[in-house]
Amino acid sequence: MEVILKQDIHTLGYKNDIVTVKNGYGRNYLIPNGIAILATESAKKMHAENMRQSAHKEEKIKNEALELAKKLEKVTISLGAKTSTTGKIFGSVNNIQIAEALTEKGFEIDRKVISIKDAVKEIGKYSATIKLHKEVKVDIEFEVVSE
Template sequence: MEIILKEDIQNLGHKNDIVSVKNGYGRNYLIPRGLAILATTSAKKVHEENMRQRAHKEEKIKNEALEVAKTLEGKSFTIGAKASSTGKIFGSVNTIQIAEALTKEGFNVERKNIAMKDDAKELGTYTVTVKLHREVKVDISIEVVAE
């Protein structure tokens, strides 16, 4: 079954992608929840026209994301956390705290667009991937220090 995605779905595709899924997954999960529509011939024609009109806007958004990526690249952000004398953090540093640190510096990034490779449960430096656009990702350095 071919469907047109209305939203980004992890491990399946991005918004406005035409993907093939099993009939049950599309009919019982994606379509009833409004995450996708059935890719009929007329829906595909409408989709193609919309994508043609959107191409210019997408290019502008991608260029803006590239500019933000250039300013973010190589930057290091510091996040304070309560820690024991051995350097272990009470809890862990999560994407919400990283998003707040980026917002304080003037970079508006949603927390769902931040991916941590390792859990930050100790003091130290960690690498975090920030997804600014579907094609633009940048790695930044996060330093976790004791408060």
């Protein structure tokens, strides 16, 4: 079953993408919850026309994301965490703490677009990926220090 997404879904696709899903998932979850619409021929034609009209706006949003990515590449974050004597962190550092640190630096980044490659369980330098746009990703470096 083909559907047109009305909003971004992390594991499936982005808004206005035409994706193929299993019939039950589309019929029982996506369409009733207003997340997607059925991709009929008329819906595809309307979708194509809307995409043509919104191409200019999309380019502007992408350029803004690229500018923000250039600024974020220069940012270094230092996060404090409670640690044991061996340097292991009690708990772990996650995307919420990185989002809060970026907010303190003046960048409003949603925590849902931040992903950390490896689990952060010890003091050291790590990398996180921020997905600003479907075509724009930026890696930022952060350091975990003992409080």
